[in-house]
Amino acid sequence: MTGPEYRCGVLWARALLAAMVLAWLSPLWAKTTVFYPQPESVDARQAYPLKVLALALTKAGADFELLPSRSVMTQSRALIQLSRGVGADVNVVWTMTSKEREDTFLPIRIPIDKGLLGWRIFLIHRSKAAQFATVKTLNDLKKYEAGQGHDWPDTDILRASGLRVQGIAKYDGLFKMLESGRIDYFPRSVVEIWAEEKSHSDMELEIEKTVILQYPAALYFFVKKDNTALASVIEAGMRIAVKDGSFDKLFAEEYEGDIKRANLKARTRFQLPNPLLPEQTPLQDKKLWFGDL
Numbered sequence: 001m002t003g004p005e006y007r008c009g010v011l012w013a014r015a016l017l018a019a020m021v022l023a024w025l026s027p028l029w030a031k032t033t034v035f036y037p038q039p040e041s042v043d044a045r046q047a048y049p050l051k052v053l054a055l056a057l058t059k060a061g062a063d064f065e066l067l068p069s070r071s072v073m074t075q076s077r078a079l080i081q082l083s084r085g086v087g088a089d090v091n092v093v094w095t096m097t098s099k100e101r102e103d104t105f106l107p108i109r110i111p112i113d114k115g116l117l118g119w120r121i122f123l124i125h126r127s128k129a130a131q132f133a134t135v136k137t138l139n140d141l142k143k144y145e146a147g148q149g150h151d152w153p154d155t156d157i158l159r160a161s162g163l164r165v166q167g168i169a170k171y172d173g174l175f176k177m178l179e180s181g182r183i184d185y186f187p188r189s190v191v192e193i194w195a196e197e198k199s200h201s202d203m204e205l206e207i208e209k210t211v212i213l214q215y216p217a218a219l220y221f222f223v224k225k226d227n228t229a230l231a232s233v234i235e236a237g238m239r240i241a242v243k244d245g246s247f248d249k250l251f252a253e254e255y256e257g258d259i260k261r262a263n264l265k266a267r268t269r270f271q272l273p274n275p276l277l278p279e280q281t282p283l284q285d286k287k288l289w290f291g292d293l
Helices: 004-029 044-059 075-084 099-104 126-132 153-160 171-180 193-199 228-244 246-262
Strands: 032-038 064-072 093-096 106-108 119-125 145-149 164-168 185-189 205-207 211-214 219-223 268-271
Touching (some): 032 044, 032 075, 032 093, 044 064, 044 219, 044 228, 075 093, 075 099, 075 219, 106 228, 119 171, 119 193, 126 205, 145 153, 164 171, 171 185, 171 205, 185 193, 219 228, 228 246
Parallel strands (some): 145 164, 145 185, 211 268
Antiparallel strands (some): 093 219, 119 185, 119 211
């Protein structure tokens, strides 16, 4: 059909699409304050996600202000606050995805760190370097006890592969337990560990040099389930940034040096499954992920 009725239908469809875009974006055209969780510990882990969020909002053309929540929040408290909606302290959170979290919140399914959260090397006590250098199999690693946050998905992921994990309530407590020998190692992503080692340089800790765990993991932005306006703007901005190369540029500026320092190819790698990973995770879209070795 190519007559007036067809042209009318095309115009109607375009008008409907424009109206939908207007509905999504109009709340963001006014100055919008985006509240994110104030972290438990002041460190560099928060800087990069905030840069990505600012990049996405800028690319989407939103007029915005990024502000931390009024109070310090653990990960679990931040998610509780996010679920409360109007009047809550936060309206966006970044965290590792899981089936439960995607059932509860609205994810923007573009991994902020290209999946590097699932590439894990260890903080250990300096006295244990020789012991970990002898780890050649997963069974060897099972002799030692890891520490993780009690509400982190990583805790369940590691346990699912038979690794011993002690779940700790406080982030800073993990470093104290590691130094005191109450846990043997603290798996951290290759993009977190360098800043953490530096910020705890007064402790007898070091980065283990021979082993790496790797499992598929996605660090996403999440918003409240019904906050489709904010989710649409963040996703639109991130997709523009992926397409025009600005996302890759920011990723390289932030993490290229850390990846090289980790010397990934020289390490014994244990690939673990992630039973918490939702089916909708875009693993086939290779441009969104850090490549395999």
